[in-house]
Amino acid sequence: MARTLGSRAEVTGPLIRAVALRLFARHGYAAVSMRQIAAEVGVQVGTIYAYTEDKQALLADLLSTHMEMILAAWRDDSQAPPLTRLDRFVDFHIDMSLDHPDGVFLSYMELRNLSPDNLALITGLRRRYERGLQAILDAGVVSGQMRIEDTRLTRMALIGMLTSVTNWYRDGGRLDRDQLHHYYRGLVRGAVGAAER
Numbered sequence: 001m002a003r004t005l006g007s008r009a010e011v012t013g014p015l016i017r018a019v020a021l022r023l024f025a026r027h028g029y030a031a032v033s034m035r036q037i038a039a040e041v042g043v044q045v046g047t048i049y050a051y052t053e054d055k056q057a058l059l060a061d062l063l064s065t066h067m068e069m070i071l072a073a074w075r076d077d078s079q080a081p082p083l084t085r086l087d088r089f090v091d092f093h094i095d096m097s098l099d100h101p102d103g104v105f106l107s108y109m110e111l112r113n114l115s116p117d118n119l120a121l122i123t124g125l126r127r128r129y130e131r132g133l134q135a136i137l138d139a140g141v142v143s144g145q146m147r148i149e150d151t152r153l154t155r156m157a158l159i160g161m162l163t164s165v166t167n168w169y170r171d172g173g174r175l176d177r178d179q180l181h182h183y184y185r186g187l188v189r190g191a192v193g194a195a196e197r
Helices: 009-027 033-042 056-072 082-099 101-109 116-143 151-167 177-191
Strands: none
Touching: 009 033, 009 056, 009 101, 056 082, 056 101, 056 116, 082 101, 082 116, 082 151, 082 177, 101 151, 116 151, 151 177
16 A cells, blocks of 8 residues: 555654544444554554554553543642532543543543553553542542542542543533533532532
8 A cells, every 4th residue: 555645753643643543432442453544544554563562552552641631631729629629620521521532432441452561551540530539529528518428439430420421412512511510510519418509
């Protein structure tokens, strides 16, 4: 197959990653071959190996990049009241999930395809992010603003609820983002036993 694009690293590398992310999210990691990725990018399959060791390394790189982007973007203010922090987390998690749905999908559905070392890396990054919510919930319990019997279980339930918004929400639908944030803040406050706003 002849190249249809130049193999300039600043173009080809990011394009390989973008195409792989889209194909893995749409068809599943196991169903996508490096040949398919190369065909969509417009390069020979061997070119891909100049940018990644193998398909496993590509998946791990996509997942770690996604988690590192989230970690870099999240800013918690530990001096703010716990409910304010919780509201900010809700808005942030929803927006990141809706703005990066393919990365979110891979982060939850393709962990099973990671090697043990890569799985340890990605779950470590996820734990770092989830510890942010855990700290908010713990502070809410200590302050008396939240009534939670098991903060760890609550953290996992909230992450699942907030992430699942990608399954049904569409921009331009019945709710705009502000309405979505408001509604989910109320749901989350109810889940943690906080008083209504």
